[in-house]
Amino acid sequence: MPTTGLRYDPQGVYLPEHGLAENTLTEMCDRLGAARAEVLADAELWASGGDVPAEKIPLDAGFIELPNRLLDEYRSSGDASELGQIIATAQRLREHVDRVVCLGIGGSYMGARALFEACAHPHHNELARARRDSWPRIYFSGNNVDNDAMAGTLDLLRDCSATSVDGRWAIVVISKSGGTLETASAFRIFLAQLRESCGSDDAQVAELVVPITGDSGRLSDLATALGCPQRFPIPDGVGGRFSIFTAVGLLPAALMGLDVVALLEGAAAMNARFRQAAVGDNPVLDYVGICQSLEAQRDMAIRVLSVWSNGLEAAGLWYDQLLAESLGKQEVGPTPLTVVNTRDLHSRGQQHQEGRRDRVITNVIVDSYGRDPIAIGESSLDQDKLNELADKTLPDVMQAAIQGTNQAYHEDNRPTADIHLPRSDERALGEFFQMMMLATVVEGRLIGINPYGQPGVEAYKKHMNTFLREK
Numbered sequence: 001m002p003t004t005g006l007r008y009d010p011q012g013v014y015l016p017e018h019g020l021a022e023n024t025l026t027e028m029c030d031r032l033g034a035a036r037a038e039v040l041a042d043a044e045l046w047a048s049g050g051d052v053p054a055e056k057i058p059l060d061a062g063f064i065e066l067p068n069r070l071l072d073e074y075r076s077s078g079d080a081s082e083l084g085q086i087i088a089t090a091q092r093l094r095e096h097v098d099r100v101v102c103l104g105i106g107g108s109y110m111g112a113r114a115l116f117e118a119c120a121h122p123h124h125n126e127l128a129r130a131r132r133d134s135w136p137r138i139y140f141s142g143n144n145v146d147n148d149a150m151a152g153t154l155d156l157l158r159d160c161s162a163t164s165v166d167g168r169w170a171i172v173v174i175s176k177s178g179g180t181l182e183t184a185s186a187f188r189i190f191l192a193q194l195r196e197s198c199g200s201d202d203a204q205v206a207e208l209v210v211p212i213t214g215d216s217g218r219l220s221d222l223a224t225a226l227g228c229p230q231r232f233p234i235p236d237g238v239g240g241r242f243s244i245f246t247a248v249g250l251l252p253a254a255l256m257g258l259d260v261v262a263l264l265e266g267a268a269a270m271n272a273r274f275r276q277a278a279v280g281d282n283p284v285l286d287y288v289g290i291c292q293s294l295e296a297q298r299d300m301a302i303r304v305l306s307v308w309s310n311g312l313e314a315a316g317l318w319y320d321q322l323l324a325e326s327l328g329k330q331e332v333g334p335t336p337l338t339v340v341n342t343r344d345l346h347s348r349g350q351q352h353q354e355g356r357r358d359r360v361i362t363n364v365i366v367d368s369y370g371r372d373p374i375a376i377g378e379s380s381l382d383q384d385k386l387n388e389l390a391d392k393t394l395p396d397v398m399q400a401a402i403q404g405t406n407q408a409y410h411e412d413n414r415p416t417a418d419i420h421l422p423r424s425d426e427r428a429l430g431e432f433f434q435m436m437m438l439a440t441v442v443e444g445r446l447i448g449i450n451p452y453g454q455p456g457v458e459a460y461k462k463h464m465n466t467f468l469r470e471k
């Protein structure tokens, strides 16, 4: 069996007092196995280009084998492969600019943001260029229509001049459809400013804009009109919220200086484990089985992802979108909620401990930190009475908080489960993202909801456009 760093420890929810018998997963084995087989058959059907039965449309199963395909192509064709081109584009921009604005919303934004927060330096943009190893500062915009937020980013860029690398900036604009209003309007506004800062040098502007979009559509047409020498596709059959391992996530990640090969290797390792491991040792199937059992048997329809690291907040929000858009259909589907602890123990903790018994808490725990542990330390000013803990480090405090919180929940028969990431790095995040995408589609098949597509998102757009054009 391939090794994988990510561990899933469902121990807590097995406790009989939590309401799930020890044989819960064993009893679900057949159903979970059937859902896995269906998901894998979907992937094969999609890859074969065969006819998709009406009840399976849309079938965006292309994300499953994507990490393996990109790695295989990279190993056989190197720089000529898509991944090779992504890495080369990131290197080119690294040499030419000091800032990159990533425009996109929803699935065309959240994965890159999650990677930035989980794997880059927490103050990446504030570091001097040398301390960033010359990787550009990264800004996200177009993920809302917030006037003042965008004006603030434009302020920063207005002070830049295109005459030196320190002053130059670029745009990565991401939209699968190419027609999303938030992204399109942001692109128009940032493009106008880029043209100004390049003195209307059209060739330079074209070099500094990298579109990531479908083969056709308004953004594709715009990219052609601009003459952008480099652009990347979002493959058919990969939906927005499943696109983190396309250029949508990979180009921004490469621009942050992240190891995109390790990221894809993590995802590929999770694929292998998902295919081969039995229930009880299969993070994807176990996670689905436990969450579904608690929802079906105990009406626990709220999925709390409790991340024990600031850097994982955006990964949690990425998962919120994945679960909500995939399974929130036909008046069913669990409600996702991300909390960051210990921060949110001081806000939501009360409700999780004593509120409605409608939630299962899955902890995401980082086992080892990237930096040396910081000790509390001795002080001549001991009015805070911390000298007795002087030799304890912040990881020691965090560990005690995790154990203490779990124990408090268990003493009140509130179920929790743990996902352990060995580190908050590219490999572990690759495993985590693929685990959650696979779990979401497995759960969809298990409960008879098509996890692909998001028909409900269209309603607000229709009304918004009507109001906008009526004015």
Ligand code: PA5
Pocket (backbone or CB within 6 Å): 105, 106, 107, 108, 174, 175, 176, 177, 178, 179, 180, 183, 239, 240, 241, 242, 325, 454
């Ligand atoms: O998951 C999805 O499909 C959505 O969240 C989209 O990513 C989002 O609406 C942005 O769409 P587009 O990439 O077409 O601009």
